[in-house]
Amino acid sequence: MDWMFFGEISLAGLAMGGLYSLIALGFVIIYKATRVINFAIGEIMMFAAYLFLAFAGGMEMSAWIALPLAVAGGSILGGVIEKTMIRPMLGESPISVVMVTIGIASILVGLVEFIWTADPQLLPSFLPREPVFIGELYLAPKIAYGFLIGAALLIVYLLYFRFSRGGVALRATASDQAAAYSMGINVRRVFSMAWVFGSLAASLAGVLVAATGGLSPQFGIIGLSVLVVVIVGGLDSILGALIAGVFIGWLETVAGAYFGGEYRMPATFLVLAVILVIRPYGLFGTHEIERV
Amino acid sequence: MFRNILDKGRRLAGLGSLVAALTVAAPAMAQDKETIVFGGSIPLSGVFAFAGIHIHAGLTDYTAWINSEGGINGHPVEYVMEDTAYEVDRSVAAFKKISGSESPATYYGDSTGFMKTIASELNSQGDTLMSGASFATALTDNEQYPYQFIPGPNYSQMFGIILEYIASQGESGDMPTVAFVYSDTEFGKDPIENGKARAAELGIEVVEDIVTKPGSVDVSAEILKLRRVRPDYVVFHGYVLSPINEFMVQMRQMGLDTEFMGTFWSSDKLIIDKMGADADGYMGVMPYNYYDSEESGPMLDALRAQAEKSDPDAGYRPTGYMQAWFNAMVWTEVIKRTLDADKELTADNMAEALASIEDWDTGGIIGIPVTVRDMSFPVGRIWRVNAEEGRYEPVSDWIHLD
Numbered sequence: 001m002d003w004m005f006f007g008e009i010s011l012a013g014l015a016m017g018g019l020y021s022l023i024a025l026g027f028v029i030i031y032k033a034t035r036v037i038n039f040a041i042g043e044i045m046m047f048a049a050y051l052f053l054a055f056a057g058g059m060e061m062s063a064w065i066a067l068p069l070a071v072a073g074g075s076i077l078g079g080v081i082e083k084t085m086i087r088p089m090l091g092e093s094p095i096s097v098v099m100v101t102i103g104i105a106s107i108l109v110g111l112v113e114f115i116w117t118a119d120p121q122l123l124p125s126f127l128p129r130e131p132v133f134i135g136e137l138y139l140a141p142k143i144a145y146g147f148l149i150g151a152a153l154l155i156v157y158l159l160y161f162r163f164s165r166g167g168v169a170l171r172a173t174a175s176d177q178a179a180a181y182s183m184g185i186n187v188r189r190v191f192s193m194a195w196v197f198g199s200l201a202a203s204l205a206g207v208l209v210a211a212t213g214g215l216s217p218q219f220g221i222i223g224l225s226v227l228v229v230v231i232v233g234g235l236d237s238i239l240g241a242l243i244a245g246v247f248i249g250w251l252e253t254v255a256g257a258y259f260g261g262e263y264r265m266p267a268t269f270l271v272l273a274v275i276l277v278i279r280p281y282g283l284f285g286t287h288e289i290e291r292v
Numbered sequence: 293m294f295r296n297i298l299d300k301g302r303r304l305a306g307l308g309s310l311v312a313a314l315t316v317a318a319p320a321m322a323q324d325k326e327t328i329v330f331g332g333s334i335p336l337s338g339v340f341a342f343a344g345i346h347i348h349a350g351l352t353d354y355t356a357w358i359n360s361e362g363g364i365n366g367h368p369v370e371y372v373m374e375d376t377a378y379e380v381d382r383s384v385a386a387f388k389k390i391s392g393s394e395s396p397a398t399y400y401g402d403s404t405g406f407m408k409t410i411a412s413e414l415n416s417q418g419d420t421l422m423s424g425a426s427f428a429t430a431l432t433d434n435e436q437y438p439y440q441f442i443p444g445p446n447y448s449q450m451f452g453i454i455l456e457y458i459a460s461q462g463e464s465g466d467m468p469t470v471a472f473v474y475s476d477t478e479f480g481k482d483p484i485e486n487g488k489a490r491a492a493e494l495g496i497e498v499v500e501d502i503v504t505k506p507g508s509v510d511v512s513a514e515i516l517k518l519r520r521v522r523p524d525y526v527v528f529h530g531y532v533l534s535p536i537n538e539f540m541v542q543m544r545q546m547g548l549d550t551e552f553m554g555t556f557w558s559s560d561k562l563i564i565d566k567m568g569a570d571a572d573g574y575m576g577v578m579p580y581n582y583y584d585s586e587e588s589g590p591m592l593d594a595l596r597a598q599a600e601k602s603d604p605d606a607g608y609r610p611t612g613y614m615q616a617w618f619n620a621m622v623w624t625e626v627i628k629r630t631l632d633a634d635k636e637l638t639a640d641n642m643a644e645a646l647a648s649i650e651d652w653d654t655g656g657i658i659g660i661p662v663t664v665r666d667m668s669f670p671v672g673r674i675w676r677v678n679a680e681e682g683r684y685e686p687v688s689d690w691i692h693l694d
Contacts, residue, residue, distance in 0.1 A: 005516065012512035118341035120533040122566040131545050138519075140512040140542050212510055214534030218339050257513040261503040262476045 007137045009257045010250060015139060015147040017249020019205050022150040023226040024233065024241035025157065026202030032174040032236045033194030035094070036086060039101040042223020043108035044081075044199050045206025048074030049123065049215050050112050052207045056124045063126030071203045078199025082192050105220060113217045120216040127211060146208040153204055154242065157197070161238070166193060174236065228268050232275050234285020244283060325367045328627060328637070330355060330620060331396030331420070333386040333406060338377035340402065340425070342532070343557070343612035347425065348373065349603070350616025351400060357598040364624050365631045372396065380405045387413075396420055397637045398623035400616070404428040404478060407440055414439050414639070421626060421642040423619050425612075427556060429482050432666045439639040441646055442668035443619045444579035445693065447479075447529065450555040451487035453577050453672040453691045458525050458553075459494040460688075468524035471500040473514070473539065480506070480530025483555075487527070499523050504535060511535040515542045518550075528554040537567050540574065551575065553674075560611045561684070564677055572679035575687065579672045580618055580657050583609040584683050589656015591621065618657055625649065643667075660690040670694075 023045065030038045038044075051073040055066035081104055089097045132144040161167035172180040173190040181187050202223070209222060229248045233240025248268050255267035281287050332351060335344035355371040363369055372394050374386035383406035390396055401407040401424030408430070414422055415438065422440045429448040431437050445453060455470070462468045472487060474480035484501060491498050499521040502514045515538070518526065526543075528536050531554070540552050552574050559576025561584075567574075581587040583596065595617055599609050629645035630637055651661040662669045670693035675684035 005520065008516050009513045012510070012516065016510045016512070113337065113341065118337070118345070119562065120342060120566070122533065122537055129541075129545065138516065138546070140510075140515070141545070143510060143512055212538065214537065216339075216342075253510070253513045256504075257517060261505055261514065264505055 004136065005257075006254075008139070009254055011134060011137050011139050012143060013250035013253030014246055015143045015249075016253060017246035018147040018150050018154075019209055019245075020226055020229050020249045021242045021245025022154060022201050022205040022208075023223060024229040024245045025154065025238060026198040026200075026205065027226065027230045028198075028233075028236065028238055028241045029170075029201065030194050030198035031230075032238070033170055034082075034086070034191050036097050036101065037094075037235070038198070039098060039224070040081070040105040040108065040220075041198070041202050041226075042220030043105040044074055044078055045202045045209070045223055046112065046215070046217070046219040047077055047108050047206075048199075048203030049206040049210035049219065050116055050121075052210070053116070053121055053123055053215065056126065063124060067126070067204075067207060070207055071200055074203025074206065075196045075200040078195040078202075079192055081199075082195035086195070087188070087191065109217050109220065118217055120214055122214050123207070123211045125211075142212045146212060150205065150208060153201065157201065158238075170194060170197075225265075228272050231282055232272055234282025236286050237282065237284035240282055240284030325363070325365075327370050328364055328367045329390075329394045329396040330369060330371045330398050330400070330623060331387070331390040331394060332371065332373035332400035333376045333383035333402045333424075334373045334400065335378035335402045335425075336375040338379065340378040342562075343425065343610070344375075344378070344402065346610045346612035347400070347402075347616040349599075349606075349609070350613040351620055353595075353598045353602050353613075354617045354620035356602065357594060358620070358624060364627050367627075367631075369624075370394075373400075376402050376406075378402060380409055384410060391417065391420060397627055397642070398422070398620075400424045400619060401426065401440075404431065404482075407431055407437070411437050411440065418639045419637070421623070421639055421646070423622065425615070427668075428479075429486065432668050434667060437667070439643055440667065441622070441643075441664075443615060443622060444556065444668070445577075445670045445672050446668050447483040447555060448486035448490075449668065449670040449693055450577045450672060451483040451527065451529070452490050452670075452693055454527055454553050454555070454674070455487065455490050455494055455496060456691055457575075457577075457674045457688050458496060462496075464495065467495045467497070469497045469499045469521070470525045470527060471502065471518055471521065471523035472498060473502045473504065473518075473526055473528050475506040475530030476503045477506050477530055483529060506530070511538050512542070515539060515546075518543060519546050519548065522548060523550055525551050525553060528552065528558050531558050532560070533562055533566055536563065536574075537570060540567075541570050544570075553577070556611065556615075559675065559684070561608060561682075562610065564679060564682055564684075567679075569679045571677045574677045575674055576684065577672045578611065578675050578684070579669065580611070580614040581659060582611070582675065582684050583614060585686075587656055587659060589654075591655025591657050593656070595657070614657070618654070621654065621657065622646070622649075625652065658690070660692060662692070665694070 026041050048070045052066050052070035055061045055069050056063045085100055127142050127145040129141055132139045132141050169185045169190050173187055229244045233244030252264045252268055256264040334348050351371050355369050358369050372390050376383040376386055383402055387410055399420050399422045401422050404426040407426050423443050427442050427446050429446045431440050432446050458468050488498050543550055554576045559578050564571045626642045626645045630641045635641040649664040653661050662671050673686055673690045674688040676687040678685050
């Protein structure tokens with residue numbers, strides 16, 4: 001066995017998995033706080049990536065100004081969606097809310113096709129292009145730097161949720177909405193905050209992933225494929241999203257390299273099937289017991 | 293953004309004027325002879341919309357042009373289409389609707405999936421000849437698809453042309469090596485086995501074949517595999533843009549001097565527009581002259597004039613436009629031959645007329661006279677990106693496969 005090759009493949013997979021973790025975090029934050037499975041997360045990623053294209057490409061801004069602007073745009077979009085379309089659905093059946101998020105996804109696809117046309121796009125190059133070597137192992141620069149930026153945000157999030165008042169409010173709401181409300185936590189504000197933070201993570205991931213793999217109105221499909229990560233890790237577990245994201249990224253890449261690209265998806269779905277049988281609530285998800 | 297919206301508005305207005313003009317002109321011409329209908333399942337939305345809108349423009353412009361030339365043997369032509377979003381069920385529904393109400397003589401299919409699905413109905417109806425966006429090898433099986441043709445070389449033939457070019461760059465006993473990179477789709481896998489067989493015949497070693505997810509987000513692992521085999525050429529198939537750019541950029545970053553080539557849908561100017569200087573040296577097989585090539589001819593000049601007339605602001609017209617125009621040219625030629633032979637416009641008669649095309653001068657759309665072989669036009673040329681000039685330039689003669 002060529003261990004050098006295995007090392008390089010593993011490194012590439014782990015780095016890509018880091019970006020999967022970031023997208024999964026967007027899913028989990030929203031679900032954890034509001035119990036809404038946001039099927040429009042991929043399209044929010046896509047919208048932010050198109051915003052980056054508009055700022056850095058169309059308006060020729062510096063990429064380092066365009067990036068925060070695009071991410072902020074994606075977060076605001078998340079907040080607006082929550083306030084105008086999700087909040088009025090409070091109390092409705094979960095299926096109805098899910099259908100609304102699917103509808104939002106379609107609207108966003110139509111919107112970007114209208115504004116930016118259906119042509120495939122490449123984002124202006126903004127990450128260093130010099131090859132990255134870790135020891136003797138080669139790592140594609142876009143993947144390496146994308147991972148570093150994503151990891152920085154992940155650390156900020158973990159610290160925020162652990163130590164800030166907002167983070168505590170979010171965790172309290174996630175664990176018991178009624179109790180949080182009775183303790184004076186503004187639950188509605190927490191819902192908005194969850195959508196904004198979830199969309200922010202997804203937006204940053206959107207720009208970084210699009211910088212690697214290109215952009216088109218169908219880009220949002222990636223968000224759905226990360227659903228596997230979320231289910232494996234546990235829908236309401238931030239730790240689960242992080243670990244499962246890295247693991248699925250690694251597995252997908254190794255399976256693709258050794259068995260062929262057509263085995264990437266079967267490998268991840270095999271893991272999904274096994275997890276669903278053994279732990280239907282995911283590796284780190286909450287096992288809810290209903291007493292009748 | 294607002295300029296983009298305004299441009300769209302202007303284009304829509306232009307299109308509206310054109311439709312209005314056709315509506316007015318067609319009845320006057322139709323007083324003499326029956327209208328011939330070109331039907332189409334066109335992907336104006338969905339994943340193939342980037343090409344679909346240009347295909348639609350090509351068919352619309354050709355119809356306007358042929359009517360301005362007096363139609364086909366005096367018959368006015370009408371182009372009737374429905375948007376399919378590149379979904380087979382919607383394409384089938386559009387076909388049923390258009391064939392039920394308009395009896396089209398010819399029809400543009402938007403995908404291999406649709407053209408395979410509709411084959412039995414097309415065969416039983418027996419009054420429509422079909423071609424379209426697909427260059428699928430399977431569609432050149434005359435037994436199964438007697439009323440469908442390919443408006444150029446099929447994907448296997450494109451690989452054949454590419455491999456002939458690669459072989460011409462080597463010497464017997466010292467042939468370049470090649471790797472195939474293709475998407476995990478029916479489209480992507482189409483020419484691979486035939487390509488390997490042809491490479492073996494030419495003495496070219498296929499050192500790696502790599503399949504990727506369509507719309508793959510990361511191909512680092514696949515690029516690492518290619519670094520180990522160091523192919524002289526990588527041939528892409530089943531992509532429009534990504535991940536071709538990633539393969540090219542990363543392999544060059546690794547110091548490899550590999551050359552990169554692609555088939556029809558991977559050889560549009562889009563690659564130059566989006567990749568910029570990174571696209572330099574990329575090569576594609578193309579059966580038609582590019583809109584902005586230095587070539588000319590009566591039909592190519594007419595195409596450029598009509599494109600300019602219908603939308604002066606559009607500028608360069610992509611390969612989808614050229615492909616749609618050529619489709620309609622073939623339909624016209626086939627209908628003309630059928631009518632000249634005093635035969636009815638049945639699918640059998642039109643297929644027979646198509647098969648009779650030999651050494652046909654396409655007026656500069658294709659640079660050499662073409663002959664139909666097994667319901668396809670197995671001809672093409674290798675073009676190379678000159679990024680500084682922002683266009684493809686020919687690097688081979690026209691290659692006509694037997």
